[in-house]
Amino acid sequence: PHTTTPHTTWTRHLTGTLTQQSPTTPTHDFHTWPPPHAEQLNLDTFYDTPHTTGLTYGPAFQGIRRAWQHDQDIYAEVTLPEQHPTDTYGIHPALLDAALQTSTLCPGQHTDTHQTKLPFAWNHITLHTTGATTLRVHATPHGTDTVSLSLADTTGTPVAHIGRMTLRPLTTQHLNTPHTPHHDSLYRTEWLPVADADAEDVPFAVLGTDVPDVNALGAGTPTVVIADLTESQATDGPGRALELAERALELVQEWSAVPAVEASTLVLRTDGAASGDPAAAVWGLVRSAQTENPGRFVLVDADDRVTPQQIAAAAVSGEPQLMIRDATTRVPRLARVTETAGQPDRSFDPEGTVLVTGGLGTLGRLVARHLAT
Template identity: 40%
Template sequence: THTHGTTPTWNHQPAHKTPTHKLPTYPFQHQRYWLDTPPGNGDVSAAGLTPTGHPLLSTAVELPEGKGTVFTGRLSVKDQTWLADHAVLDAVVLPASAITELALFAALREGGDRVEELAIRTPLVLPEDGSVQLRVTVAASELSLHAREADDAPWTLHATGVIGSGGETAERSVTPGPGARPIDVAGLYDRLLRTGLGHGPVFQGVRAAWRDGTDVLVEADLPEDATAADFGVHPALLDAVLQPVLLDGEGDDDGALRLPSALTGVTLLGAPGATALKARISPAGDDAVTVFLTDADGAPVAHMDAVTLKPFSPADLPRRTGTHDALFEVEWHAVSSPATAATAGVTLHQDADALRAALDTGAATSLAAVLCVQEATGEDGETEPPARTRALTHRMLALLQDWISDERTADTTLAVVTRYAVAARPDEDVADLPAAAVWGLLRAAQAEHPDRFVLVDLDGTDASAAALPAALATGEPQLAIREGRLYAPRLTRSPAADPGDRPSAFGDGTVLITGGTGTLGTLLARHLVTHHDVRKLTLTSRRGTDAPGATELAAELTGLGADVTIAACDTADRAALAALLAETTDLTAVVHTAGHLDDATLPTLTPHHLD
C-alpha cells in the first residue's frame, strides 16, 4: 500500500506477541555442508601421464632411458564398491586375484602375456574411509606393487613378480566326467565365514562344483550389475573359482583359513571380459594347485601353473585402525648451509647482563642478537640440577619478557645458544638439563611470538661455533650444529610396532597413576590392564577412595585381574608423595594424569608458574 500512496501505521503492533528466543552464550558454530569432492583423475595427459583405461590402474608413465614403466591407481571402497565384498578377519583386503590382474595388465602393456612369478608379501588392507594409492613398477622383467594410504605416508611393498611371454599351455576339459561327484556349495560361504573369510554378493559367484578324482571343477559367474569388460579376468570371478579349494578336505570345515600367497605361470589365453568361468583345479604339489579356465562356452581364458595356498592367521594381517601410523616423532635432519652468511648486524653477548647493557647503549638493535646461555647456580650456591634449572629458567623468563616488551628490539631476532641441550644425533644424550628446560621455555615463546626467537645448540667444537652465522641465515627457528653441520627438527611418522615385538614399557612391578580416579586416569588404568597386562596399580587422587567412582573403578580393575591400591595423595605435596613412594617398593613406572589449570602466556608468566 505504501508504494501506491497510502501511509500505513508503521508502529502498529499485532494482536499476538511473537515469541523471542535467547541467543546462545557461546560463539556460533560454523559448519560446512558441502560434500567433500574426492580427488578425480582429470586430464592426466597434461601432467605427462598416459591414461590406461583400466579400472584399477588409471595412468602410466614411462621412465627415461628405457628403465621401465610406473602404473598408478587409487583404490577406495567408496569408488570401487565391489572391493568391500572381500573381507579377511573383518578387514577389507585386496584379494590375490586383484593383484594378479594388476600384474597381468602390466605384463600386457609391456609387451608380455604371462606372469612368470608373483609373490604376495603383505596383505593390502583397504581403509573404510579414504583411499589407497597404488604404484606398479615394471623394470625389465621385474615387477613390484607398492601402496600407501596418505600422500605423506611411507610406501609399503605388497607384491613382487617377474613377467614374461610365451610358455606352453595344454588345454584341459572343464566338463565333469562320468565319475565326478557334486560338491554341496549351498553352505560354502557360511563355512568360509567361519574360518574368517567373508564374501559379499559380487564375490559369491560359485554356482556348482564337482570332485573328479583328485581334481575339482567349478562353475562361477558374476552378478548382472558387475562390469567385466575392462578386466583381463574380473578379480571377483577369479577369486570365486578358487573358493572351493580354500577349505581342506572335501568341503568339511577344519577351521583353517588359507589364502593364495604365490602364483607361477599365469597366462591369459583368450579375450578379456568374461562374465562366467569354468575351471579345472588340479593338485600341483604340497599346498599348491594348477588352474585352467574357460568361459561359459568352453573357450580358453587363462591358465595358472601353480597357485600356492598358505595358512593365514591374524598375525599376518597388518593393523589398520583410525590411528594407524598416526603417531609422529621428532627427528633431526641435516639441512644445507647458505652459500654466504652475512655477519654484519649480528652481535654476540656472553650473558643476559651484557645483553641488557647493550640494549641501553643501542648496540643490540641489530639484525640478530646472540645470547650464550651460561651455567647457573641456585639460591645459596646450590649446584643440583633442579636448583640450577629453576635459577636459569627464572633468569631467562625475565629476559624474554623484557625483550618482547622493549620497542627497541621489535625488529631484532634473539638467538639463544646452548650446548648439548638437545640430543640431535642417535648417539647423543642431553648433557645440560637446565639448558634443556630453556629450550622448552623458548619453544613456547616461539609459538606465541613467531620470528622473534631462534634456538641454536652447539657441541663445543670450533667448526660449530664458526657455522653459527650460517645457522642464523637459514631462517630455521631451531637448529643444532654438530662438527659444523646443521641439523633441524622434523616431524616424521613413527610406524606402529607389532605387538609381539614391543617390549613391556611398564615392567612387572607397580605402576603409579597420579590423578588415577579422574577421567584420564580411569581410561588409562583400564587401557594398561587390558592392553599392556599391567597387574599392579596404585591410583592417587586428593580424595582417594572417597573420590566419585573410585570404589567401582577398583572393583572393575580387580575383576580384570589387577591388584589395585587407591591412595589419597596430593602430588603437589612433596612430603605426602615421598611417603607414598617409600611405601611402594616395586615401582616400575609413573604416569602423571593429575591436572592443574594454571596456565599463562609469556607476558603474564611468573617464576611461580615455572616451578
C-alpha cells in the first residue's frame, strides 16, 4: 500500500507446496486425434472477444490453432511461435497460457463479454516431460469456475496434468481502476557521514607536486595518487565544465595505459561538483570510467581546507564517490522522498525548459515523453 514503511508487514500473494512426483495415469488417450464424435469449434473471433475487457493477447500468446467440443469437454491444439526457444522452461509460459485459454471455451465459462476469467488457484500439477512446442489439450469443466487439464505432445505422449485449476473473473472495472501513486517510489540523493580512516597510514602522491604527470609514475607508486581538478582558466559555466572534463578524460586514459599503476588508485579531486559546480561534468565522466574499471578511480569533492592526507585516507575506504566538508567525510546514498505537510509543489513549470541528459537513449526518450505529456 502507499503507506508502506520499512516496518510494514509483507503481503502474501501466493502459497504453494512442492511434493514428490508420483506416477499418474493419463486421463485421456491422445493417440486418436482429433477425438471421434467431437465437433470442431469456430475460433475466428476468439482472440477478438477479450478486447471488450481491455485485455489483449499479444502475438506470442495467440496459440490456439484448432478446438473441438464433445459433451462438456474441450479438445484443442496449441502451438508456440518458432522464434521462442523452449530449452529454459518445463513448458514455455506462452504455450502454457494458450493451453489454459482453452478453459474459457468450456460451456458456462465465458458468458459475460465484459469479463474474462484468469487462473487463480492450482492443485495437483504434474510435469511429465519438457521441450514441447505443440500441445494437445483436454479440458474438463467442474462447475462454472474450475477445470482440469491434460496436456500431451503431437505423438500422444503426456506432457503435464493439472488436477484442478480455479478461475476468477477479471472485469473491465478491474483494468480501468487507476493505480494509486506511491510517494515512496520517489528517491533523492543524501550525503551521509562515514567514519574516517587513519590518515597517517595511507601513502600518497600529488600529481604536479610529487610527480609531474602520470607517465612519470613507475615502480613504487604509492597507494593513492591525487589529481587536483579544482582550478581552471575558465571561471564558470560551460567553459569550465569542458576544460575540467577534458583534463579528467586525459588523466583517466593515461592512468589506464600505464601498467605500473594497476595496484594504485587515482583520486580526481573537485571542489563544488556535488553542489552544482561545472566540475560536476568530471563526476559524470569518471563514473563511467569507474564502471569499466572498478576500484581504480575515486571521486572526492573537497574544499581547500582539506589536506591531501585526508583525501588519501578517504580514498581507501572502498567508496567510489566521497565529499569532505568541515572535517566530515560523506558518501551518497539513495533515500525515499516522503510527503510532509506544506511541502512545495514538485511539478515542472509547463512553460519552462527541462534538460534531459542522455536524451537520445531509450530511457532518455521515455523521460522526455513523460515530461512532455
